[in-house]
Amino acid sequence: MKVLEAHNITKIFPGVIALDSVDVSFELGEIHCIMGENGAGKSTLIKCLTGVYEPEEGKVLIHGEDAIKNRALFDKIAYVPQEIDLFLHMSVAENLFLPYEKSGFKGLVNKEILEERAVGILEKFNIRVEPDVLVKDISISQQQLLQIARATVHEEFEVLMLDEPTTSLTTEDTQLLFDIVEQIKKDNKAIIFISHKLEEIFSLGDVITVFRNGKKVVYSRLKSIDIPWVITQMTGRKVDQTQKFYSTKVKNEKLLEVKHLTGERFSDISFDLKKGEILGFTGLVGAGRSELMQAIFGYLPVYSGSVELNGKDWELGNTNYSVKNGFIYLPEERKAQGILPVLSIRENISVSILDKLKSKMGISKTMESNIAQKVINDYEVKTTDMEKEIKFLSGGNQQKVIIGRSMCCNPKVLVFDEPTKGIDVGTKAEIYRMMKELAEEKGIGIILISSEMEEIMKCSNRIIALYNGRKAGEFDISADKEELLGSIIGVR
C-alpha cells in the first residue's frame, strides 16, 4: 500500500525550479530507486519528503495525511542525507542514538547503556570502532556507515531514504548495506534509494523513477528495462559503459618517485609515476591512500622517507610549494576540504589561478569570468549563473567545479581522491575522458584514488593496492579483478 505520496510538488530556489510539479508515491515493502543527472532534483525531493524543505506548491501525504500540516508524521521517515552530517566531537554511540527518544531511550542519558546497545549495531554495520571514539577520529567510510546505521535505529520508521549512501563505501561495505536494506524491506518498510551507480540500482531496486531538470521523466519496474535505456532516459543520449580510459601515451620517464615513505596511518610506501601515466590506487576503508597522497602533497606530516619530482628532491610539509611546483591534490572530502561555501562559483574557480588574471588594475574580472564560464561549459556545471554561491549547487555539480578548477592550473601531477564520488554517469565519462586527455596531450602524471573497482580498472595504466597503510601489491592493465580484490583485503 502507498505509505508516502508527493502530490504536484514544486520547489523553487533563486532562479531554479528544482522540482516542477512532481507526483510520486512509495509502497511499503518496495525498494524505489531514484536516478537523474547531477542537479536533477533528487536530493531536493528527498528534503521535501522529510520536511527539511517546505515546497512552494504541493502536498506531502503520509498514510494519506498531509504531513506539512501535521509534521509529527515526518517521524515515520528515516533519512540519510547525501553529505556526511554528524556530530564530530561526540562519541559514535551518541551519534547513533541522538536524539534518544526516537531510539527508545527515556529519562536520563546513560553513557554505559548507550555504548552497550551501540556495540551490536556497530557490529551489524561492520563499523569496527569502539562506541566511545569521537566521530571525528573515524574514517569517512565509517562515518558514512554510521550515518546509515543512525537512520535505522529510530524505532517505528516506515520509510528509509538513502541519498547516495554508497559514495564512500567499498564494494564489501556496499554489499553489507544491501543485505541490511533487503532485511528492512522484508520488515515491510518502504525504501527510497538514490544512486548514480547503475549496477547497484539494478541489483537492489524493484522500481525506478528518473528525473531530469526537476521534472519526473519516467517510472518503471526495473525487471522490464536495462541500463542503456535508463541512461538515455536520464541524459537524453547514449553512453558506452564498456569504454576504457587509460592513457595510451605513457612516456618512459619517471615523473614522481616515492621512497620508503612513512607517516600517520601509512608506512614504508615506495612507488613511481611516469609522465602521461594514470596510476590507480585501490584499497579498503582507511587503507591510507588519502593520507599517503595528502602527505606527499604536504598537507599531512611525513615521518620518514623521501620524494623526488623530475629527479629533484621534493619539499615536504608545504602545500604552497607543492601547488607552485605543479602538484595538485583534489580532496576526497569535498565539503570539508574542497569548496569555499559562500563564495561564488566564479571565485571558487579563479582562486587557484589568480596569477594568470593579473592586469595593471589588479585582478581582471573579465578574464576571470571567461575562465569561470569555460569551466562551467566544459564540465556542464548545472547552475543559473557563475555568481551563485557554490554551496547552493548540487553535490555533483560542486565536484565538477572543483575538478574544473584544478585542471585550470595545468599541473605536472594531479591526484584525484575519489573524483567521481556522487557524479552522474554522463559526467563520469566526461571526467574519465578529461583525465585521459590530460595524460596523453599534456603528459601529466595522474594518480587516481578510487574505491570503485570498475573505475580503477577502466582508467588505470597501473594499479597499486594498499592494505592497512602498507603496499599490498602492484598490477598492470591486464590484472584480473579477483587478484585485485584479494590483495586489497590482505590475502595473497
Next chain:
Amino acid sequence: MSEKIIKKNITFINSLKKSNMTAIGAVLILMIALASIFSPYFLDIYNLQSLVRDLAFIGMIGIGQSLLLLIGELDLSVGKIASLSGIMSGMMMMNWGLNPYLALIAGLIVGLILGYTNGLIITKLRLNAMVATIGMQGVYGGINLVLTKGKAITGIPSTIHFLGKGNLGPIPIPFVFTLIVLVLVMFLIKKTKTGRYIYAIGNNKEAAKILGIKVDKIRGMIYGMVGLISALAGILYVARLGSAQSSIGQNWPMNSIAASVIGGVALTGGIGNPAGALIGAAIISIIQNMIVLFGVNVYWQSAVSGFVVVIAISFSSLSTIIRERKQRKIKVTKVS
C-alpha cells in the same frame, strides 16, 4: 583489519584529551606551589578564603558562560545582568521594604528574565550573540544608571550578609554556591537529554535541527540559565559588600570567557566542559592574588596578568604541538 589503527587512535585521542585537562590542572598546581613557596602568606587561611571567595564569582559566571560557549555563542552582558539584578533586589529590600530573602529570589528572577531576553532577541531576530550582547550590555547598564544614578544602595540587612561573607566550616559560602551550580550544570550536560542536545547544537546546528531538536528553544533556555547564574553571583556580591553597587561585574564577561577557554572550552562550540571553567577561574584569581602578595608594582599588574592568561591558554595547544614534534623525531630515528 583496521582494529590496530583504531586502537592506536583511541589511546592517542584519550592521551590528547587528558593532556589538555591535565596540562591545565598542572598549571594550577604549579601556580599554587609557587605561590606557597614564594609567599609565606599564600596558605594563610584568611588569604585562601578571600582568594576562594573571589574565584567563586568568576568561577560561577565562567560555568554559565561555558554553557553558551558550548553552543558556540556567548553573552557579554553577564556583568551588567549581575549588577542590575543585585541593584534591583537591593531596591526591593530598601525602597519597598520587601523581605530580604524574597528580594534575593526576586533578584534571581530578574536575572533569569534579562538573560532570557537576550536569548529571545538573539534567536528570534537571528542576531550575532557577541554584538547583540554588546548592545544589551549597554541597555542593562543604562537601566541600572537610570535607577541608581550610579549610587550604591546601602544598608542591606545584615541578616543576609552571611551569604556573601560567611563560611561553611572553612569554605566561603559563595564558593559553596559555585560548587552547587557546578554540580547541577554538570548533571545537566552529562546526564540529561537537553544537556547532550547542547553538545549536539554546538557541534552541528543544522544537523541538530534535522534531528528534530528544538534548537532555538534550547538556546533561549541557556541564555536564561546564564542570566540566572549571573544574578546569583550578583546578589551574593550584594550580600558580600552589604551594599548593592552598580559598578560590579565590569570584568566578569572577559574573565568568564578567559576562564572557560583556559579550562579547555572551545569558543567554536561543542568542545570542553564547565568544570574546566572553574579551573580557569581559579588560575585567574590566583594570578591576581599572587600579583598583590608578591607586591608586584601596581603599574605592572595588568601586564603580568595579561601575559599569564596568554601562557595559560597556550598550554593545551603547546602540549599538542610538542607531541607532534616528538612523534616526528621518534619515527625518523626508528627508520634511519
Next chain:
Amino acid sequence: MSEKIIKKNITFINSLKKSNMTAIGAVLILMIALASIFSPYFLDIYNLQSLVRDLAFIGMIGIGQSLLLLIGELDLSVGKIASLSGIMSGMMMMNWGLNPYLALIAGLIVGLILGYTNGLIITKLRLNAMVATIGMQGVYGGINLVLTKGKAITGIPSTIHFLGKGNLGPIPIPFVFTLIVLVLVMFLIKKTKTGRYIYAIGNNKEAAKILGIKVDKIRGMIYGMVGLISALAGILYVARLGSAQSSIGQNWPMNSIAASVIGGVALTGGIGNPAGALIGAAIISIIQNMIVLFGVNVYWQSAVSGFVVVIAISFSSLSTIIRERKQRKIKVTKVS
C-alpha cells in the same frame, strides 16, 4: 505555472542580496534625516565636523577589524595598540627629541609590530584570537602604564596638530586618512590575490591550505595591518589632543566590532566588506551625537545607544525574516 512565483522570488533574493547593504544604508539616511529635522544644530558645520572627526577613528579601526572578521578572527587589543603607539611616538618626540614626523612614523611601526606580535602568537601557538587578544590587551595596556604611570605626554609640537585638528577644505583630516585607508583596503581585498585569499581563508581554512594558500602567513600579515591601522588612529589622536593619552581607545575594540557587524560583516568569516564597517561606524557616531544634541539624560545614554546597536544589527536579518514570511504567503495563496 509557477513562473510568476519564480520571478517574484528572484527579485526578492536580489533585493535581499543588496538589502544587507541598502537596508543599513537606509538606516543611516533615516538617522541623518531625523537628526537634522529634530535638532537645529545637527547640520551645523562645526557639529558635523566634530561628528565626522569622531567617526573617522571608529571607522578606521572598524575597517581594520573587519579584515580580521573576514578571516573569522578578531583583535580586542586594537585600543591598547592605538594608545601605546601614540604614547611611544609621543615619548620619542618629547623625551628623545626625535623629529615629530619621524616619531609619528616610528609610532606606526610600533603598531605594526604589536599587531604582528598578536598574529605570531595566535598562529604559531594556535591560540583562540579572542582570548589571546584579551590577554595582549592587558599586556599592552600594562606596558603603557609602566612607561607613563598613566600620565599624559604633553607638549606635542603644534606643527603636527593639524593632522588631528585640521581640515582639508571642510573635511576633517583624520577622515581623509580614513578614506585613504578604506580605498587601499578595498583595493587589497577586491583586486589583489591576497584579498581573494582572505575570503578563501574566511570561508574554509582547510580548503585554503589545500589550494596552496599560505594561510598562517596571511593571517599574521592581517594582524600586522590591523596593528598598523590602529596605530594610525592612535597617532592621529595624539595630534588631535596635542598630547599622548594612555586612556584613549577603551571603547574601540567593541565599537569597531559593532560597526563592522552593523555594516554587514559576519563574525563567522568570509562575508561582508570593510566599506560596511565605515557605514556602521557612522551610525554609531550619529547615535552618540544625537544623544548629546537631543539632550538625552546622561543616565539614559548607554541604554539608548545599546538599544540602537541592537536595532541596527537587526535590520539585515529582519529583511530576511520578512522575505520568508512573504514567500510563505505566496505559497499559501497558490495552494488554496
Next chain:
Amino acid sequence: SKENKSEVTESSAKVSKDLTFVVVPKCVHPWFDEVNKGAQAQAKALSEQLGVKVTVNYRAPVTADVAEQNTVLEQAAATRPDGIALDPLDYEGNKAVIEEIQKQGIPVVLFDASAPAGSGLTSVGIDFTEQATMASDKLAELIGEEGKVAVMQGVPTAPNHAERYQAHLDALAKYPNIEVIEGGIDNDSVEEAQSQAAAVLAANPDLEGYLNCDGGAAGIAAAVEEAGKTDQVTIVSIANLIDILKYVKKGTITGTSSSIPQLQGSMSVLMLWQVSIGLDIPKVIDTGIVYIDSENVDEWIKIVEN
C-alpha cells in the same frame, strides 16, 4: 546655600534672555551626580532671582575617556550654550577643544581640577594635595604616628587621583615610625578595591592603616570587615559617596576627607552666569574640604541621600 544667594543679589544686573549652561563631568559617576545636584539648585536659585529661565544641561561621557569627553564637549558647544563647566579628564588632552570652544565665545570654567598656569581659566574646586594630606595626617594621628600603612591607588590616568597618591606619600614621610606599603589599585571600582585590599591585608598581618585616592573606599572597608580586622586597621578615605558615609557611620571607616561636590556644582554655575553678564570672576574658587567622621556624618548622609 546662603552665601551664594547674597552674592547673587549684590550683582543682580539686568539680564533678560534665558540662559543655558552645560556641566561636563569626567564620566557617569555618583560623585558627579552630587556636583549636578548643586548645579541644578543654583540654576533654580538664579531663575527665581533673575526672572529668566536658567537651565543646566548635564552631559557626561559614558566612560572616562578624554576622546569621548572631547566629543561631548564639542557637540555640547554645538548647541550654543552660554557657558560650559568642565571637569577635565586631562587638561592637556582637553586643551585643544577648550580653546576651540572659547574661540566661539563660549565661556568655560573648570571644576574638580586646578587650572594649569597660563590657561587663564577659572577653576572651581579644591587642592587635592591638601585633601589627601588632611587624610594622611588624620590617619597618622589616629594610629599614634606609628605602624604599617597601605595606600591604594585610584585610576592611574586620573590626575587628581595621582595627585592624591603622591600627597599621601609625602605627608606620611613626615612620620619616621610609619612604614608605607603599596595598597593595590582599584580603578575607582569597589569590587577591585575589595579583592586587592583582601590580598594586601593577607600579605600584611600587621597592617594598621589604609588610605585611598578615589571613590572606592567601600571595597577596602568590606575587605577589612571580612578579615575581621575592623579594630586593628584604621581607614581614612576620600570623597563623600553614600556607601562611604555609611561605613563611616558604622565605624569601619574612621573618617573621610571630602570635597563638597554640591558646592562645586553651584559655584561653577554661578561663575558662568557672572561671566555671561560680563563680570570678572576670580581665577580660583576654593570650595573647601570637610573631614567627615562620626561627629558630622549624619548631616552629610542627609545631604547626599535626598
